[in-house]
Structure formats: structure tokens, C-alpha cells
Amino acid sequence: MTCYExxxxxxxxxxxxxxxSLCGLAVCANHATITPAPGxxxxxxxxxxxxxxxxxxxxTQSVA
Ligand SMILES: [Zn+2]
Ligand SMILES: [Zn+2]
Structure with missing residues (x-):
């Protein structure tokens, strides 16, 4: 699978x-943001x- 962005x-x-988790697109580490969710x-x-x-x-937009 390849990063959509x-x-x-x-x-x-x-x-x-x-x-x-919001739009369902596959993203790489540069285009993904992982945030803690309420456990x-x-x-x-x-x-x-x-x-x-x-x-x-x-x-946000990452500067590549
Ligand atoms: Zn998204
Ligand atoms: Zn990417």
C-alpha cells in the first residue's frame, strides 16, 4: 500500500x-499524525x- 498524499x-x-481514522486514506509516517486517544x-x-x-x-501540512 502506498501513501495517498x-x-x-x-x-x-x-x-x-x-x-x-477519519477519511480512510493510507498515509506514510510523514503524512500521519498519531495522537493518544482516551483510553x-x-x-x-x-x-x-x-x-x-x-x-x-x-x-496541518508537513513540509516535505
Ligand atoms: Zn484523513
Ligand atoms: Zn506520504
Whole structure:
């Protein structure tokens, strides 16, 4: 799978590390933002979760 943002920029050599949880596009590490999400609380422990979103959905643009 190839990063959508990189493909739009004319590069198709960046492998995607994940899928944006908001728009569903595959993005590479340069175009992904991983933020901690509120964890589920289970008896005795807190489950840490995280959310992956592309730079477009996060409202930021990485300078490549
Ligand atoms: Zn990319
Ligand atoms: Zn997105």
C-alpha cells in the first residue's frame, strides 16, 4: 500500500504505515499524525489507545 498524499505529490515510493481514522486514506509516517486517544477503563488497568489521522484531517501540512 502506498501513501495517498505522496502519490498526489508525484511520489509513489513511500509505503503507508496506516490508515487515517477519519477519511480512510493510507498515509506514510510523514503524512500521519498519531495522537493518544482516551483510553478505555477496565477494572484494574487503563487501556491506552491511539488514533492515526492524516495531516489533512489534522489541519496541518508537513513540509516535505
Ligand atoms: Zn506520504
Ligand atoms: Zn484523513
Amino acid at each position: 505522496c502519490t498526489q505529490a508525484g511520489r509513489d515510493d513511500n509505503a503507508a504505515i496506516g490508515v487515517c 478505555k477503563r477496565v477494572i484494574g488497568l487503563v487501556v491506552v489507545t491511539r488514533r492515526l489521522a492524516c495531516t489533512t484531517c489534522c489541519g
